[in-house]
Amino acid sequence: MxxxxxxxxxxxxxISSLLLFFPIVYAFLVSxxxxxxxxxxxxxPSIWNWSNYERVFETVPLMRxxxxxxxxxxxxxxxxxxxxxxxAYAFAFIPxxxxxxxxxxxxxxxxxxxxxxxxxxxxxxQAFGWMNSYLSMTVPFFALAFGTFLLRQHFxxxxxxxxxxADIEGLSKFATFYKVVLPYCRTSLVTLGIYGFxxxxxxxxWPLLVTTNDEKRTVQIGLKQLQTVEVATDWGVVMxxxxxxxxxxxxxxxxxxxxxQKGLTQGxxx
Amino acid sequence: xxxxxLSHVSKSYDQQSFAVDDVNVEINPGEFFxxxxxxxxxxxxxxxxxxGLETITAGDLSxxxxxxxxxxxxxxxxxxxxxxxxxxxxxxxxxxxxxxxKARKMxxxxxxxxxxxxxxxxxxxxxxxxxxxxxSGGQRQRVALARTVVSQRPICLLDExxxxxxxxxxxxxxxxxxxxxxxxGITMIYVTHDQVxxxxxxxxxxxxxxxxxxxxxxxxxxxxxxxxLFVATFIGAPPMNTLPLSLSQDRSLMFMxxxxxxxxPVSWRTLLNTKDHFHLGVRxxxxxxxxxxxxxxxxxxxxxxxxxVLGNETHFTFTLGKATxxxxxxxxxxxxxxxxxxxxxxxxxxxxxxxxTEEIFYSGQVQLSEGVQVL
Numbered sequence: 001m002x003x004x005x006x007x008x009x010x011x012x013x014x015i016s017s018l019l020l021f022f023p024i025v026y027a028f029l030v031s032x033x034x035x036x037x038x039x040x041x042x043x044x045p046s047i048w049n050w051s052n053y054e055r056v057f058e059t060v061p062l063m064r065x066x067x068x069x070x071x072x073x074x075x076x077x078x079x080x081x082x083x084x085x086x087x088a089y090a091f092a093f094i095p096x097x098x099x100x101x102x103x104x105x106x107x108x109x110x111x112x113x114x115x116x117x118x119x120x121x122x123x124x125x126q127a128f129g130w131m132n133s134y135l136s137m138t139v140p141f142f143a144l145a146f147g148t149f150l151l152r153q154h155f156x157x158x159x160x161x162x163x164x165x166a167d168i169e170g171l172s173k174f175a176t177f178y179k180v181v182l183p184y185c186r187t188s189l190v191t192l193g194i195y196g197f198x199x200x201x202x203x204x205x206w207p208l209l210v211t212t213n214d215e216k217r218t219v220q221i222g223l224k225q226l227q228t229v230e231v232a233t234d235w236g237v238v239m240x241x242x243x244x245x246x247x248x249x250x251x252x253x254x255x256x257x258x259x260x261q262k263g264l265t266q267g268x269x270x
Numbered sequence: 271x272x273x274x275x276l277s278h279v280s281k282s283y284d285q286q287s288f289a290v291d292d293v294n295v296e297i298n299p300g301e302f303f304x305x306x307x308x309x310x311x312x313x314x315x316x317x318x319x320x321x322g323l324e325t326i327t328a329g330d331l332s333x334x335x336x337x338x339x340x341x342x343x344x345x346x347x348x349x350x351x352x353x354x355x356x357x358x359x360x361x362x363x364x365x366x367x368x369x370x371x372k373a374r375k376m377x378x379x380x381x382x383x384x385x386x387x388x389x390x391x392x393x394x395x396x397x398x399x400x401x402x403x404x405x406s407g408g409q410r411q412r413v414a415l416a417r418t419v420v421s422q423r424p425i426c427l428l429d430e431x432x433x434x435x436x437x438x439x440x441x442x443x444x445x446x447x448x449x450x451x452x453x454x455g456i457t458m459i460y461v462t463h464d465q466v467x468x469x470x471x472x473x474x475x476x477x478x479x480x481x482x483x484x485x486x487x488x489x490x491x492x493x494x495x496x497x498x499l500f501v502a503t504f505i506g507a508p509p510m511n512t513l514p515l516s517l518s519q520d521r522s523l524m525f526m527x528x529x530x531x532x533x534x535p536v537s538w539r540t541l542l543n544t545k546d547h548f549h550l551g552v553r554x555x556x557x558x559x560x561x562x563x564x565x566x567x568x569x570x571x572x573x574x575x576x577x578x579v580l581g582n583e584t585h586f587t588f589t590l591g592k593a594t595x596x597x598x599x600x601x602x603x604x605x606x607x608x609x610x611x612x613x614x615x616x617x618x619x620x621x622x623x624x625x626x627t628e629e630i631f632y633s634g635q636v637q638l639s640e641g642v643q644v645l
Contacts, residue, residue, distance in 0.1 A: 161355075164352070165350065167342075167343050169421075171373045180358065
């Protein structure tokens with residue numbers, strides 16, 4: 001029984017993993033190809049060479065972009081964790097009048113597409129004079145309804161005895177928050193952190209809107225620049241850029257996954 | 271050392287019914303006081319009000335001379351052990367034990383000293399660097415107790431601390447907690463639904479039902495002189511046998527049902543003059559083989575419906591009127607289901623309860639001597 005199921009499941013898994021991986025694998029291969037190889041649509045590069053990687057760094061200030069992206073993504077990640085955790089704590093533990101109504105209102109912002117709020121946001125940022133600054137790319141994303149919801153749901157699973165025990169020991173509300181609630185919900189915090197970092201890293205439209213010079217641009221815009229700076233796009237160079245941009249996100253996922261697993265196996269008391 | 275005083279303490283969640291209804295009690299310093307009752311009787315609510323985790327709807331709670339109704343829990347000088355132990359899963363045993371002391375900003379040397387002491391006392395020294403999840407139930411329980419020990423607070427509240435343990439460990443921890451309390455000389459207020467725990471651990475106990483205090487006293491006085499039908503059937507294992515009886519016009523016969531009746535003992539007739547109905551209560555260990563009872567007694571014949579031989583004692587189950595009774599005899603009795611038994615209950619072992627109020631109005635033992643009688 002198990003064996004016959006394996007015969008069905010594994011080929012399916014292999015096929016779907018090949019389908020999923022193909023773009024990345026092919027991007028990796030193209031990044032080593034010369035212009036002729038790309039034109040010929042060959043699958044493997046005829047000669048493996050690093051020249052595309054060298055040229056990426058020559059054509060655009062990629063290191064600068066990478067650093068900008070890193071600063072912005074880290075900023076958003078931290079900001080989101082702090083703001084969402086505070087908001088979630090209030091929604092989970094502090095009983096105030098109309099809490100559920102406020103929470104529903106908060107959650108309902110999930111249904112407004114981000115694009116719809118883009119123009120008002122842009123005008124606000126402009127009025128603040130935040131164009132071409134890290135602030136414009138980070139602050140608008142701190143309050144995240146999804147993140148608040150995620151954390152609130154996890155906070156609600158904290159056994160109330162833990163809170164009460166802290167109460168009896170004389171911990172302040174804030175001490176309870178960071179000594180009891182946050183460590184207990186580490187898994188969710190890691191999840192949210194990774195999610196926040198990756199979404200910000202991959203953001204394209206908003207950074208394009210609020211930045212006008214290379215000084216503050218992020219890496220995704222840099223990639224786009226690679227396609228337009230020359231008359232005929234050199235796909236080898238573009239793909240080399242793509243691979244470089246993917247690396248940090250992959251690293252983050254690997255590190256984060258370990259943390260996530262640790263968090264999951266930590267297990268609460270019965 | 272401070273005493274805990276509750277006067278007219280009540281708790282209502284919905285402004286209509288009371289979860290705890292007008293409780294008056296004084297808990298002495300160094301006393302092991304047990305709150306016992308079936309689930310939903312308000313015993314945990316009462317404990318949580320003493321802890322300050324629940325607001326008090328009406329009445330006064332004092333610790334020492336101070337009224338503490340609105341004092342935050344941390345100021346009440348109490349420690350608490352929860353049913354699921356409330357250990358922090360992300361901290362080691364040592365950090366768990368010291369959690370409260372760190373919060374109180376105690377200096378490191380004294381902190382570690384106290385931790386060592388508590389760990390030695392409870393046999394936790396080898397486990398100090400482990401996480402709670404790597405411990406067994408009993409060990410977790412001891413970590414929770416160690417937190418109480420290091421806090422050195424004079425009053426400790428325990429909310430059903432043994433209910434997550436298996437029977438053997440429970441018996442063991444019972445003695446351990448009791449010894450700990452005697453060694454530290456602190457006041458313990460202990461909530462349980464298990465009457466065995468209440469009987470074996472408490473200096474005094476309070477029996478609660480539906481938020482109302484049924485009886486307060488030493489375990490033996492409650493066992494020997496239950497105030498009403500509920501207390502009588504709640505305390506003791508197996509519980510007290512009861513039987514509703516109705517009286518004939520001249521009070522000479524007691525009817526179990528339409529057909530079967532017993533002769534009313536002569537000494538009871540004046541007692542029963544004003545009643546039409548009453549409940550008879552007899553502890554299972556007071557139901558004897560008829561030939562062994564020489565003093566005045568009620569006698570009846572029954573058919574055995576079930577026997578349980580426990581090694582040192584034997585339980586017989588039988589039906590009397592509409593009620594199922596048990597008899598508990600010492601030793602091993604080779605009887606079969608369906609056998610006839612002639613039984614007798616000495617009059618002095620009988621308890622009589624009013625059917626309407628369920629209050630006791632006669633107990634053979636009280637007639638013999640006032641106060642506690644040890645059998």
